[in-house]
Amino acid sequence: MANSKNVSLDVTIMGREFRISCPEDEKAGLMQSVNFLDKKMREIRESGKVIGIERIAIMAALNIAHDYLSGKGGDLDPDAAQERIDRLNGLLDNALAEQDNLF
Template sequence: MSSSAIDITLLGRTYSIACPTGQEQALRAVANKVEQQLSSLKAKTNSLSREELAIMAALNIGHELYQEQKKNHDYMRQMDDRIRLLQSTLEHALVERSRKED
């Protein structure tokens, strides 16, 4: 897969980032999210260094990702439970139908 470099600006500093072809829009969207986090943190705590801001932003974004993954996992578990219930109900109905036909 080929890649190209795109420029991303975070807190006024521009970075050239290698990006797989076709993923540029996704990288820019992620960079915008990171910039929002950094700017928000900087506005709240003007005394943090760039490194500390980056760490806090990474932790905040990581927490959001964790919460979304947990919700997704819980949803998948609920769907698995519903599918098992539906399978059981169908099997029970087929057994009852088979008994009636005998």
Template sequence: MTQKFQPISLTIMSKEYKIACDPDERDTLVRSAQLLDQQMRKMRDTGKINGSDRIAVMAALNLSHELEIVKNQNALLSQQLGECLDHIRNKIENVLDNPQTE
């Protein structure tokens, strides 16, 4: 079954962008556009970066950096969880292999 894409309008830095979007991803895309708009406006308002293109690149770089940090944290947590589950599984196997009789 093919998903029908629907048009959506997003406003970033007072410019409207119309794109096709999977209806299931609409809310996430709207929130992402709002986050990008906030980041770009914050950079523009500092006055340190001039030009929409430069602001967009810097905002994208900052958001990509944040994403990489979260991905690395997620990978570390997944590894720690795996180690914890292995430890618990080993304890359970030891108990089952060596039952204590009273």
């Protein structure tokens, strides 16, 4: 939404606090992203192959980008996917309902 009010959120990624600003209506999506990134970074750290938070962050970013670009999507959360499908279906229903009024 173009006129959505921005909110500041305090998030924690790998035990480090960050303050992030985002549109209010995107807060839930941002929190999902934060949780996804935190999970990926912890998995990399626990593998013991990469040391240092900056290197872990870069490896997580590369892994996520690779999954995205190759169409894998990584570890897709089924509940989040269903929520997104339901939201998209609602948007489609609204758009189609508006089209009915044209004829």
